[in-house]
Amino acid sequence: MRERRSEQERRHAREFERFVAGAAGRLLHTATLLTGEPAVRPAPAAEELLLRALSRTYADWDRLRGDDPYAHTRQKLAALFTHTARRHRRPRGGLLDRLSPQERLVLVLRFHEDVAEEQTAAQLGLPAERVHTLCLHALGELRSRRPGPAPFPEAGSAPARGPGTGTTPDPAAP
Amino acid sequence: MSPADRKETEVRRMLAGPHPLVPTDLAARATARGRRLMIHRRRARRLGRLLALLVLAALVWAAAAQPWLPSPAHTTPRVEGW
Numbered sequence: 001m002r003e004r005r006s007e008q009e010r011r012h013a014r015e016f017e018r019f020v021a022g023a024a025g026r027l028l029h030t031a032t033l034l035t036g037e038p039a040v041r042p043a044p045a046a047e048e049l050l051l052r053a054l055s056r057t058y059a060d061w062d063r064l065r066g067d068d069p070y071a072h073t074r075q076k077l078a079a080l081f082t083h084t085a086r087r088h089r090r091p092r093g094g095l096l097d098r099l100s101p102q103e104r105l106v107l108v109l110r111f112h113e114d115v116a117e118e119q120t121a122a123q124l125g126l127p128a129e130r131v132h133t134l135c136l137h138a139l140g141e142l143r144s145r146r147p148g149p150a151p152f153p154e155a156g157s158a159p160a161r162g163p164g165t166g167t168t169p170d171p172a173a174p
Numbered sequence: 175m176s177p178a179d180r181k182e183t184e185v186r187r188m189l190a191g192p193h194p195l196v197p198t199d200l201a202a203r204a205t206a207r208g209r210r211l212m213i214h215r216r217r218a219r220r221l222g223r224l225l226a227l228l229v230l231a232a233l234v235w236a237a238a239a240q241p242w243l244p245s246p247a248h249t250t251p252r253v254e255g256w
């Protein structure tokens with residue numbers, strides 16, 4: 001019995017290791033976007049978040065039964081991030097560090113992970129309209145504060161919403 | 175392409191930016207933590223099962239022994255009214 005269990009555990013560990021080898025790069029990038037840390041330096045908060053999510057996936061491995069371990073880990077990552085969102089409010093110099101943690105989470109799930117709006121809403125326990133609003137706000141905020149000129153200047157684009165728009169002159173405005 | 179689509183495409187491109195380096199021992203650390211979590215869960219499950227069993231045993235005993243009833247008298251009460 002003990003032998004069989006240890007054999008099963010070894011197989012389980014091998015499968016898990018293969019999964020991590022394939023998915024860790026993308027998952028760590030997602031975690032880094034969530035915590036607001038820059039990608040060029042080591043990101044300890046993102047690593048910790050990912051480690052906690054991955055360890056849960058390891059513990060649930062036998063119960064996944066055909067579920068995608070990547071989606072499972074991403075869901076754990078989102079849930080853990082929601083629980084610890086207060087710790088990630090402070091800007092850390094990353095791409096999304098000016099957004100609120102909830103806006104970051106919605107933006108990353110929708111546009112980096114390509115999760116549908118309804119699915120994002122269900123996963124976060126929010127109404128779909130709220131997800132839509134958060135997303136629009138995050139998009140506006142991100143574009144209005146982006147450093148550097150736009151890749152394709154738009155003459156007739158609507159001005160981005162948010163309180164910060166008045167301070168930065170828009171070079172593309174007519 | 176609508177302005178909203180263009181906005182989304184632009185943000186997607188921004189999000190796809192440089193990826194952080196994955197530490198080489200990430201899988202090993204996650205495995206070690208996951209194993210600890212499993213052991214912890216297994217222990218909690220066993221403790222829960224043991225507690226449930228104890229509660230069940232206590233209920234069965236109580237139903238059989240009915241300790242809340244007064245114990246039967248050992249002497250017959252005095253007979254009066256003859």
